[in-house]
Amino acid sequence: MGQQGDFLQVLQEQGYAMDTLFPSSKGSSALAHPELTTGTTVFAMKYADGVLVAGDRRATAGNVVMYDRTDKVLEIDRFSVMAIAGVPATAFEMARVLEHSFKYYRRSQLQDLSFEGKLRALSTLLKNNAPAALAGTGTVVPVYAGYDQLEGCGKIFFYDILGAEFEAVEYAVSGSGSSTIRGILYYMNRWGTGPVAGLNEEDALIFVLRLMTSAAEFDSATGGVDAQAQLYPIVKRVSAEGVRTIPSDRLKSLYSEKVLT
Amino acid sequence: MYEEPYRWIEAVANRRNYLDDQFSQGNPLVAVSFAKGILLLTVNRGTEKIYEIYDRIALGGMGHPADLEKLRYTLLDMAHVEGFQRSPSDVTVARLMKNGLAPVIKQAFEEIYKAPYITKVLLAEVGATQDRDRLFSINYDGMYEEQKEFGLLAASPSIRESLVEEWKAQERPTTLQNALEVSLRLWGIASLLQASTSSLDAEEEEIASATTAAVSTLPDDEAISARIQETLAKETLECVLLDRESGKMETYRTLTQSELQPLIPQYLIPAS
Numbered sequence: 001m002g003q004q005g006d007f008l009q010v011l012q013e014q015g016y017a018m019d020t021l022f023p024s025s026k027g028s029s030a031l032a033h034p035e036l037t038t039g040t041t042v043f044a045m046k047y048a049d050g051v052l053v054a055g056d057r058r059a060t061a062g063n064v065v066m067y068d069r070t071d072k073v074l075e076i077d078r079f080s081v082m083a084i085a086g087v088p089a090t091a092f093e094m095a096r097v098l099e100h101s102f103k104y105y106r107r108s109q110l111q112d113l114s115f116e117g118k119l120r121a122l123s124t125l126l127k128n129n130a131p132a133a134l135a136g137t138g139t140v141v142p143v144y145a146g147y148d149q150l151e152g153c154g155k156i157f158f159y160d161i162l163g164a165e166f167e168a169v170e171y172a173v174s175g176s177g178s179s180t181i182r183g184i185l186y187y188m189n190r191w192g193t194g195p196v197a198g199l200n201e202e203d204a205l206i207f208v209l210r211l212m213t214s215a216a217e218f219d220s221a222t223g224g225v226d227a228q229a230q231l232y233p234i235v236k237r238v239s240a241e242g243v244r245t246i247p248s249d250r251l252k253s254l255y256s257e258k259v260l261t
Numbered sequence: 262m263y264e265e266p267y268r269w270i271e272a273v274a275n276r277r278n279y280l281d282d283q284f285s286q287g288n289p290l291v292a293v294s295f296a297k298g299i300l301l302l303t304v305n306r307g308t309e310k311i312y313e314i315y316d317r318i319a320l321g322g323m324g325h326p327a328d329l330e331k332l333r334y335t336l337l338d339m340a341h342v343e344g345f346q347r348s349p350s351d352v353t354v355a356r357l358m359k360n361g362l363a364p365v366i367k368q369a370f371e372e373i374y375k376a377p378y379i380t381k382v383l384l385a386e387v388g389a390t391q392d393r394d395r396l397f398s399i400n401y402d403g404m405y406e407e408q409k410e411f412g413l414l415a416a417s418p419s420i421r422e423s424l425v426e427e428w429k430a431q432e433r434p435t436t437l438q439n440a441l442e443v444s445l446r447l448w449g450i451a452s453l454l455q456a457s458t459s460s461l462d463a464e465e466e467e468i469a470s471a472t473t474a475a476v477s478t479l480p481d482d483e484a485i486s487a488r489i490q491e492t493l494a495k496e497t498l499e500c501v502l503l504d505r506e507s508g509k510m511e512t513y514r515t516l517t518q519s520e521l522q523p524l525i526p527q528y529l530i531p532a533s
Contacts, residue, residue, distance in 0.1 A: 007341060014342050100345045107313050108337050 005113075007104035008097065008124075039221025041177030041212065042072050042083035044145040045185065046170050046197040047204035050154035050239030051145045054208045055083050056177070056216065057231055058223030068223060073234045077102045078242045080118060080146030085175035086161075090138040094125050115148040119157055119165055126163030133161040143172045147238050154238055170197050177219030181211045201237070206258045208235055209251065213259060225255055272373040280401045283324065283379050284416040285459035288496075289451035290321040291444045292385050292412035294394040295434045298505040298512065299385045302444040304496040311501045313513040315340040315352045317387050319503055323414040324380035324401070332380060336361055349510065354386035358397040358405050367403025377401060381414045387503035387512050413451065420454045423479060438524045441500065445529060449485040452492065486528055494531035 042055040055072035058065060073083045074095040082098065084091035101121055105113045113121070122144055132138025144157045158172035159165055166172075170189065173182050189195055199207060209225065212233045216224020225232055232251040237244050290303040290310060301321050303310050308326045313319055314336050322329040339361045344352045362382060370377045383398040396412035399405035411428040415421055424447055434440040480488075500516040507514070516524075 007345075010338050011342060011345065014338075016342075016346070096345065100341055104337065104341045107315075107341075108334065110309075110312075 005105040005109040007101040010104070039219075040072060040085045040175035041173075041181065041215040041219065041222040042085050042143055042175050043171060043173040043178060043181050043211070044083060044143050044156045044168070045172075045204070045208070046154055046156065047199045047201065048197075049201060050147060050237060051156055052204055052208055052235060052237055053081050053083050053143070053145045054212060054233050054235045056212060056223040056233050058221060059088060060221045063220075068226070068229070068231060071234050073236050075236065075243050075245075076118075079149065079238065080115075080144065081236050081238060081243055082122070083143040083145070083174065084140060085142070085178075086140035087138050090129060090132065091140045091142065094122070094129070094140060094142075097125060098122060112149075115146055115150065115155065118146065119144065123159065123163045123165050126159055126161065130162050141174045143174050145172075145238050147240060147242070149240075152240070170195070175222070177215035177222035180215045180218050184211060184214060202254070205235065205246065205251070206254055209233070209255050209259045225259070227252070227255060227260070269373065273371065276370065276373065276377060277402070280377065280379060281417065284381065284401075285455065287323045287416060287455075289416075289420075289448055289455060290323055290383060290414040291448045291451070292321060292383055292396055293434060293440050293444050293447075294385075294387075294391060294396065294410045295436075295440045296391060296505075297437055297440075297502070299387050299394055299396070299503040300437070300440045300444055301383075301385060301501045301503075302441070302448055303499050304448070304492055305499050306496055309499060311499055311515075313501075314357070314384070315344060316349050316510045317503065317512050318352065318354055318357070319385050319501055319513055321383040321385070321414060322380055323382075324378075328378040328380045329382070332362060332365070332378060332382060335365060336384075354384045354395050354397055355407075358384055358399060362399055363403050363405050366399060366401065370402045383412050383414050385412065385503060387505050389505070391505075411447075413447070415451045416455045417458060420451055420458070423454060424451055427479065437502070441521070441524050442526050442529075445489055445525070446485060449489040449492075450479060453480045453484060453488050489529045490531040493525075493529070498525075 039060040040056060040058070044051050044053040053073050057068055057070050059067040059070040070088070073081055075081050076095060076098050082095055084095070098121060102113050102118060122142065126140065129138055129140065133140065139161050141161055142159055146155060148155050156168040156172045157165055158168055158174060171185050185196060196207065213224050216222045223231065230248070232248045232255065235246040235251065237246060288304050288310070290301065292299055292301045301311050301319055303321060310323065311319060311321045312333055318340065320333060320336060336357055339357060340352045366378050369375065378401060381398065381400055383396065386395045388394045396408045397405055398408060398412055398414055411425065413421055413424050415424070427447065427450060431443060434443045498521060500521055502514050502516055503512045504514050505512065
């Protein structure tokens with residue numbers, strides 16, 4: 001019965017096995033290279049109106065660039081996004097489960113799932129996925145950002161591969177290129193002109209593009225900006241009005257005016 | 262005692278009488294397809310009758326709230342599992358009705374040792390263009406049908422027929438305000454016809470509900486307006502728009518009372 005609004009339970013009753021959702025990795029650990037599968041850069045940072053969440057667009061397998069148009073910042077519902085680093089198959093599946101779980105909850109219970117409830121749902125998925133994550137075949141390290149309507153503010157959470165949940169005060173990063181960004185953000189907040197969380201939207205966007213360019217400089221698995229191919233990071237803004245994708249035209253003009261020069 | 266075929270038929274006929282009686286006091290529900298989407302309209306006495314099922318699909322119900330709730334869960338489960346395992350565009354109202362709802366309702370109706378569902382259900386799906394809008398309604402016995410542009414739940418088939426005739430004679434609504442006015446009017450007619458049918462005595466009623474022919478005389482405009490005013494004064498108008506132009510995957514939107522107030526034609530607003 002789905003009386004509690006639990007979509008995962010409904011799926012299981014329909015014969016959908018958790019192991020097919022999150023494959024365990026019997027016998028495949030020799031193939032696992034967890035350090036390679038997280039090649040990416042995603043981050044979320046607070047600014048004056050809410051949260052900006054950004055992700056580069058490169059998908060890699062070892063040294064090979066598989067795809068340059070990946071969307072790693074996934075809209076889960078009107079007020080939350082999940083940025084993923086890790087094995088795409090598992091990460092996209094998790095995003096789909098979450099999206100449907102929240103829709104199902106809202107439609108069946110006739111009320112929105114609370115922000116905390118949403119965080120818990122992601123934590124549960126990660127916990128169930130732990131065996132695959134430890135074996136390296138299903139590692140997912142997401143950053144979750146949303147607008148808490150009850151408290152009226154943007155919030156950022158990050159997770160380890162086992163599902164532990166941590167709230168970030170100002171920013172959270174994930175993926176192989178993230179250490180560069182973490183360093184810059186730390187420096188800016190400590191010795192910069194003012195806290196990054198106080199930036200207006202335009203300045204925050206310029207900052208995001210510069211951060212992504214810096215990450216790509218030092219991490220071969222991060223795509224950065226490729227102006228020639230019209231490839232810009234995916235940037236989403238989470239605020240009281242909900243989630244909005246920043247159009248690439250806007251990123252393009254900011255990039256050519258404020259990043260290149 | 263129901264082993265003999267004749268007894269079974271008799272039992273099913275009794276069941277029809279019982280159910281028809283249950284619906285005679287119910288509120289009709291109207292769905293109208295127009296350029297902007299599909300408008301679903303009914304009035305309620307505290308329990309909602311219109312619900313979201315999936316991205317482009319809404320349910321409207323008439324009858325017992327507990328039964329409606331059970332069927333709503335059946336549809337929600339089916340739609341969300343389908344949408345997850347295949348794709349949201351594979352969730353269609355035709356399949357929900359034919360594979361999901363109809364067998365369940367029919368079986369409950371014919372298992373004469375168990376209680377039937379005291380509900381009539383309307384399912385609406387908004388398409389990318391108006392000609393792809395779909396409306397289905399199902400009776401308590403599991404008989405369903407697809408309706409074009411205009412869908413209705415009412416106590417008896419004859420009322421349905423009259424309203425379909427009336428809809429055909431009407432000008433097609435173009436705006437939301439238009440659609441609301443048309444829907445309210447059709448609701449008013451259905452409500453009046455229902456009231457006049459249920460005031461007939463048992464024998465007449467049997468004749469009236471057995472025939473699917475349209476009721477010949479429709480109430481005049483004054484009576485319709487009076488009926489609507491009287492209802493709006495004491496019950497809650499419930500309106501949902503499946504918004505074709507929402508620009509998102511999700512189209513379902515409940516119109517709030519403050520949104521509705523300016524849209525209701527002046528002559529239908531009850532004098533306070």
